[in-house]
Amino acid sequence: MLIELLAAAAVFAGAGQEAAPQLPGGPQRVAPRGDYRDSCSGEYVNRGRLYADCRNNRGNIRGTSIELNRCADYEIRNNNGLLVCGPHRGEYEDRPGGGGGWPDRPDRPDGGWGGRTSVTIYRDAEFRGASFRFDNEVPNLANTGFNDAISSMRFQGEWQACTDAYYRGTCVTFRNNVRNLRNTGLNDRISSLRPVRRGDRW
DSSP: HHHHHHHHHHHHHHTOOOOOOOBBTTTOOOOOOOGGGEEEEEEEEEEEEEEEEEEEEESSSEEEEEGGOOOSSSSSETTTTEEEEEEOOOESSSTSSSSSTOOTTTTTTHHHTTTTOOEEEETTTTTTTEEEEESSOBBBBGTTTTOOOOOOEESSOEEEEETTTTTTTEEEEEEESOOOGGGGGGGTOOOEEEOOOOOOOO
C-alpha cells in the first residue's frame, strides 16, 4: 500500500511539469545566461560550444564562440567582440580558422599592426604562476581573472600597459620581456593592455 501511495504522489508531482523541448538531432542546450546578451545577438549552442554575433569597441559585429565546459564557474561576457569567461577566451568565427588574434582592420592585410603581436601575462614574477596569452587589445582585464594581478610578461611586438581600464591612469610601453614588474611601478596594477600600432600617438 505504501509503495502505491508513493508512486501516485510521484505522478501527481510531475503532472504540472513540462518536458524540456527537444529539437531534431538530439538534445540541444539553450544559450547560457550572461551579460554578453547585452551586446551580442543570435546566440545558440552546438556541440558544447556557444556561438554569438558580438559588437566590439568599434561598433563592428564579430562572429565568436567559446567552449561551455570552460565556463562552468564563470559568467560569460563580451570582451571587445569576443566571448570570454573568467581567464578563458573564445575564438573569432568570422575569419579563416578562427582565433589567431588578428585585429579587425580590413583596410590593411596585416590588420594595421605591422605583423603578429601577442602578450603572455603571468601572475608571478619570473614568468611563473597562472598565465594567459592575448593577441588582441584588452580594454578591461576585470573579467579575465588577471586584473591587478600581473607580475611578469612576455611580448611579441610592442605593447602598452595601463593601470586603469580603457587605457587610462599610468601607461607604460614595453618592447622587451619583463621578468619582474616590481621595478616598473606596475606590479599587480595593470588593468588594460593594447599593442602599439604603427602611427599611434598616445
